[in-house]
Amino acid sequence: MNFFLHINRKLVIFFGLIVFFLFITLIFLKQINQTNNEVKNFKTNFSNADISQPKFSINNKSKKIHITAKEGNFLNKDEILLKENVKFKSNDFSIETEKVIFNRSEQTAQSKTKSLFTSKNTKIYSDGFDIHDKGNKIIFYGKSFVVLK
Numbered sequence: 001m002n003f004f005l006h007i008n009r010k011l012v013i014f015f016g017l018i019v020f021f022l023f024i025t026l027i028f029l030k031q032i033n034q035t036n037n038e039v040k041n042f043k044t045n046f047s048n049a050d051i052s053q054p055k056f057s058i059n060n061k062s063k064k065i066h067i068t069a070k071e072g073n074f075l076n077k078d079e080i081l082l083k084e085n086v087k088f089k090s091n092d093f094s095i096e097t098e099k100v101i102f103n104r105s106e107q108t109a110q111s112k113t114k115s116l117f118t119s120k121n122t123k124i125y126s127d128g129f130d131i132h133d134k135g136n137k138i139i140f141y142g143k144s145f146v147v148l149k
Contacts, residue, residue: 050074054082058107060134065090067102067109078105086111088131093119095129095138108132112141123147 049071058065070084080102088095088109097115102108109131117124117140127142 048073049083051080054080056080056102056104058088058109058131058135060136063090063092063135065131065135067100069100072102075101079103090135093117097129106132107134115140121149 051072051074052070054067054069054072056067058067066089067082067087068089069082069086072083073081075081082100082102084098086097086100095115095117097111098113100109100111110129112128115126115129117126117129117138124140124144124146126140126144129141130139131137132139
């Protein structure tokens with residue numbers, strides 16, 4: 001048998017083993033990366049909220065006020081603490097704030113965080129608000145700033 005042919009067989013087998021080892025390593029690293037992404041997604045999706053993306057409404061005879069938030073936690077049977085990007089929206093106005101205590105049975109809401117009330121020709125910036133009488137009355141608290149167009 002030819003000496004050079006014998007060397008070439010060893011090289012082919014050696015390079016074949018290297019390619020096989022790299023292929024197995026690549027598959028293993030891809031699996032580890034996929035597992036890490038799943039763990040990261042689980043951590044970002046996990047929160048201490050009782051409700052994710054809650055939606056409620058305050059109903060009265062003349063209008064309906066829709067309430068949305070990023071998350072909510074039950075304080076008791078009727079009260080829910082709505083947090084992050086809380087919005088009250090009706091056909092006439094909208095209110096945006098970060099934290100609100102919403103009472104489902106009495107259909108009231110109270111916030112002690114900075115709030116923005118917007119309607120057709122009016123904007124009200126305040127340190128909080130109280131919605132009662134099923135949305136017919138809104139009281140603004142703290143330093144309030146009114147902008148009329």
